[in-house]
């Protein structure tokens with residue numbers, strides 16, 4: 466088994482199953498946003514029930530932890546990402562494996578994508594694949610629809626990301642906060658069957674990080690079938706009402722986001738609004754190029 470050492474819910478499987486396992490993980494970041502106060506699923510030791518002690522968290526549960534009640538703790542690593550950094554449109558780290566070291570740079574947004582890449586690398590390394598080849602392939606990877614997919618509208622970077630649960634949304638917000646300059650933000654929340662009918666999970670997302678420092682954000686345009694509830698959630702998170710816009714029409718809402726005058730635009734969408742959003746952005750982006 467190739468397991469994420471930073472996630473106690475995953476790391477426990479070695480002991481639970483007795484199967485051989487190797488572990489990967491991310492070391493602490495120099496600049497830790499987000500403390501360990503976000504919604505966390507792995508708060509308690511899976512073996513003795515004691516609250517786990519976290520030295521740091523990257524987002525939600527993963528991080529360095531140990532149990533004060535028994536000997537369960539973050540296992541030793543086969544592959545470790547040192548100095549992990551998430552910037553605008555890319556993530557990087559110093560990868561250490563078996564006494565060797567290499568730089569890993571990914572053209573994707575969001576620290577969680579570094580976890581995905583390190584997991585893939587660990588599996589390949591364990592199987593004896595060619596290391597330079599793996600690093601090159603990972604560096605060439607471009608995200609698929611809605612995974613911080615990058616577009617260009619009249620020279621402005623535009624990011625589209627699927628949101629469907631608090632952990633993923635929190636990490637998307639971390640990527641939003643890490644982006645430089647002023648930003649326009651679009652959020653489309655639908656509650657069709659494929660999205661999940663219950664939207665109460667929005668209250669478990671740490672939107673408060675936007676309310677604490679809302680200066681980089683020009684406005685938040687809330688759309689989709691439940692756009693009004695989204696705006697209410699942001700209001701309670703401390704975002705000033707004058708920065709909140711409810712525009713149920715997705716096309717008009719996206720147009721407004723892209724032409725908002727900020728240096729970049731971030732669009733977050735639940736599943737059933739994602740393809741519509743992608744089509745509209747692509748159309749507007751190509752019109753924008755034609756108009757130049």
Ligand SMILES: [Zn+2]
Nearest residue numbers: 510513532535
């Ligand atoms: Zn324990």
